[in-house]
Amino acid sequence: MSYTSMEEGEGSSRVMVEEEPKIAFFDVETSMPRGPRERRTLLEFGSIFLCPRQLVEVAEPFVTLVRPSDLGVVTEELERKGITRGALEDAPPFYDVADNIHNALHGRIWAGHNIISFDSEIIREAFAEIGRSPPEPKGMIDTLPLLTQTFGRRAGNMKMASLANYFGLGRQSHRSLDDVRMNLEVLKYCATVLFLEASLPGVLTVENLVERAITRSQANGAASPEVPKPVARSSPDSSKRQRTISRVDNAIQAGGNQQSIDPATNKEPIELISNIEEMTLGSGIQIDASSSGFSGFLEPDDVSTESIQISVPSSYRLTRKTSIKHKGSPIQLCCAGLRIQFGVSTKFLDSAGRPKLNILVDIPENLSKILEFCDGIAQKSSQDSGSTSEWRPLIKKYGYVNRPTVRLHIPTIVSGEAATYGTDIYQKEASGNIQKLVFSKVDVAELDSWFVRGNMVDAFFSLELYDYEENAGIRLVAKKLVVQSK
Numbered sequence: 068m069s070y071t072s073m074e075e076g077e078g079s080s081r082v083m084v085e086e087e088p089k090i091a092f093f094d095v096e097t098s099m100p101r102g103p104r105e106r107r108t109l110l111e112f113g114s115i116f117l118c119p120r121q122l123v124e125v126a127e128p129f130v131t132l133v134r135p136s137d138l139g140v141v142t143e144e145l146e147r148k149g150i151t152r153g154a155l156e157d158a159p160p161f162y163d164v165a166d167n168i169h170n171a172l173h174g175r176i177w178a179g180h181n182i183i184s185f186d187s188e189i190i191r192e193a194f195a196e197i198g199r200s201p202p203e204p205k206g207m208i209d210t211l212p213l214l215t216q217t218f219g220r221r222a223g224n225m226k227m228a229s230l231a232n233y234f235g236l237g238r239q240s241h242r243s244l245d246d247v248r249m250n251l252e253v254l255k256y257c258a259t260v261l262f263l264e265a266s267l268p269g270v271l272t273v274e275n276l277v278e279r280a281i282t283r284s285q286a287n288g289a290a291s292p293e294v295p296k297p298v299a300r301s302s303p304d305s306s307k308r309q310r311t312i313s314r315v316d317n318a319i320q321a322g323g324n325q326q327s328i329d330p331a332t333n334k335e336p337i338e339l340i341s342n343i344e345e346m347t348l349g350s351g352i353q354i355d356a357s358s359s360g361f362s363g364f365l366e367p368d369d370v371s372t373e374s375i376q377i378s379v380p381s382s383y384r385l386t387r388k389t390s391i392k393h394k395g396s397p398i399q400l401c402c403a404g405l406r407i408q409f410g411v412s413t414k415f416l417d418s419a420g421r422p423k424l425n426i427l428v429d430i431p432e433n434l435s436k437i438l439e440f441c442d443g444i445a446q447k448s449s450q451d452s453g454s455t456s457e458w459r460p461l462i463k464k465y466g467y468v469n470r471p472t473v474r475l476h477i478p479t480i481v482s483g484e485a486a487t488y489g490t491d492i493y494q495k496e497a498s499g500n501i502q503k504l505v506f507s508k509v510d511v512a513e514l515d516s517w518f519v520r521g522n523m524v525d526a527f528f529s530l531e532l533y534d535y536e537e538n539a540g541i542r543l544v545a546k547k548l549v550v551q552s553k
Contacts (some may be wrong), residue, residue, distance in 0.1 A: 088205045089125060090117040091175040092251055094243045095186045096150060098140035099497065108135045109161060109193045110150055113243025114171045115251070117178075122255065129171050130244045132158035133193075144498070148241045162197050169194075173202035180227050180250050181211040184406070184521040210254055215404075215431075218257045224403065227253065364401035364527045364546075365393065367433040372440045377448045389448070389532045391441050391541075398441070399546070402434050403525040408472055411515040424477040424488075424511065426518045428526070430462075435471040438462055442541055445532055449539050459540035475526055475545045479509055492517070493549045495525070501549060517550050525549035 093114035097107040113130035117123065134155050135141075141152045172190070179186050187207070194201035215225050222233040231239055231249055234256045239249060374394045390397045405428040413422035430438070442461040449458060462471045478489035486509045494517070495501045506513065518524070527547040533540060 088119070088175045090119050090122075090178050090208070091115075091172050092117055092178045092247050093172065093182070093186065094179055094246045094250070095189050096145075096148070096241065096243055097189055098135065098145070099142060106192070107189060108137075108140050109133050109189055110135060110140075110145070110155065111243045112164070112168055112171075112190075113247055115244070115247050116171075116175075117251070119176060122251065128244055128247075129167060131164050131167065133164060134158040134160050136160075150242075161193050165194065165197060165199060169199075169202045171202075172204065174205055176206045176208065177204040178208040179210065179247070181209065183207060183209045183212075184523075188521070210250060214254070214257050217261060230257075363396070364399045366401060367431070367437050370398070370400070370437050372437065375437075375440060375444065377444050391445060391530050391532070397529065399527070399529045400434070400437070401525070401527045402430065404523050404551070405429060405526055407518055407520055407522045407524060410518045410520060411477075411511055412474075413511055422511070424479065424509075424514070425474040426477070426524075427472050427474055428524065430471050430473055432471075435462060438473065438541075438543075441530060445541055449534065454534055454539055456534050456537045456539035459538055461541045461543070473543055475528055475543050475548070477514075477545055477548070488514075490545045491547045493547070495549045495551045523551040525551065 091114050093112065095109055095113075096111035097109055100107055111130070111132050113128065115124050115128045116126040118125045132150070132154055134157075138152050138155060141150070141155060146152070168190070177187060187204075191201040211225060214222075214230070223229045227246060227250060228239040230253045231237060234253060236249060236252055236256075239246060370393055375398065376392055378390045378392050392398060407426055407428055409427040412425050412427070438461055446458045449456070462473055464471060479486045480489045488506060488509065492504045492506070492514075493501050494504055504517070525548070526545060528543045528545045531542045531544050533542055
């Protein structure tokens with residue numbers, strides 16, 4: 068924390084005024100791990116320093132390449148980004164730039180895209196490797212969960228490249244300083260749209276505003292070919308979910324003060340929220356089940372609770388034949404970008420004494436509402452059937468923010484002495500390539516190396532009811548899990 072002195076007239080005493088910490092908007096570039104046990108190596112660090120009230124740069128940026136101990140981590144993809152073997156050979160090792168990085172970050176508010184689970188962890192690991200204490204933030208602003216929660220699914224998977232394309236900002240370079248400045252522009256664009264929506268609803272749809280931005284970008288030749296344009300998706304509730312903003316070409320009237328803001332350029336400063344909290348992920352990420360080979364799985368926003376019902380056998384008892392249906396078909400759901408809170412657990416046993424495998428994940432609000440509704444009607448059906456079993460709630464609250472979590476169960480298929488997973492498990496690389504993981508046997512330790520706390524997973528799962536040993540409830544059975552690599 069720094070202080071400035073103020074003097075009030077001749078002979079007056081000096082008053083020390085506490086300055087608010089600058090925001091360090093930063094990004095790291097790393098090597099890509101070649102296996103589940105290989106760690107990423109820090110290759111580049113870049114940061115800009117902002118005034119928290121106006122979001123303008125108030126100091127010189129800092130950027131540096133970092134020479135790894137093994138130049139073999141440099142791939143063709145890194146070479147294409149400009150992080151070449153030759154450039155890294157001439158770069159300083161982390162030990163030589165650790166002081167500069169520490170000074171850039173320590174005691175400041177940290178900001179960036181997915182920094183809580185990725186960039187900040189890379190920094191901590193790098194300092195740990197040289198036996199030094201890492202820098203500590205005054206607060207954190209992670210724009211991935213922040214924008215996912217507030218801006219929603221309209222920009223697709225909420226990666227920086229998708230958000231930049233959504234607003235017509237061009238191609239992401241995947242270089243630290245460029246990505247930081249693109250991140251800041253995206254944050255300003257999103258803030259402007261949300262401000263307009265809240266202040267002047269009912270005049271212009273979000274899609275029309277974005278279309279203007281994309282058209283302008285295409286005219287300048289800056290649109291990125293890597294990410295598709297936003298496509299309107301219809302669903303039973305799409306008309307209710309459509310949000311609107313107002314076209315404002317010259318000025319915005321708010322509280323009697325006129326402020327010139329152009330939604331296309333957003334050159335005016337934006338006031339940042341005063342109470343900075345560490346945000347948690349609430350996924351609004353889009354996933355295409357039909358193109359994944361798992362058609363029939365519905366995203367939460369495509370589910371209408373009015374169309375959900377319990378189908379029970381003639382005995383009206385809650386058995387495995389009881390099913391939860393949506394529009395007459397057994398409900399199966401898919402949701403992308405679920406953060407793993409706890410890896411593979413084996414503390415529960417099946418009737419044969421074998422461990423039941425499951426992982427605990429955070430879920431977004433839209434999925435939570437669907438599952439809560441299903442849980443409620445299933446519990447009522449259980450009580451109406453005369454069951455005396457204790458109902459086990461499907462959703463549990465976790466952490467100081469009471470975020471909703473669920474367990475995704477990974478079934479095992481036993482054939483003689485051999486057992487395999489009943490869930491298809493894939494790895495999604497940062498490039499977007501998806502590869503199926505092949506396991507020759509059930510190995511909890513190997514499986515746990517993939518489902519690490521903080522990792523993101525795309526999940527396709529079904530809802531199965533159970534009533535066993537005086538316990539009843541809904542079990543989420545994973546049919547397909549895609550572990551994401553950054």
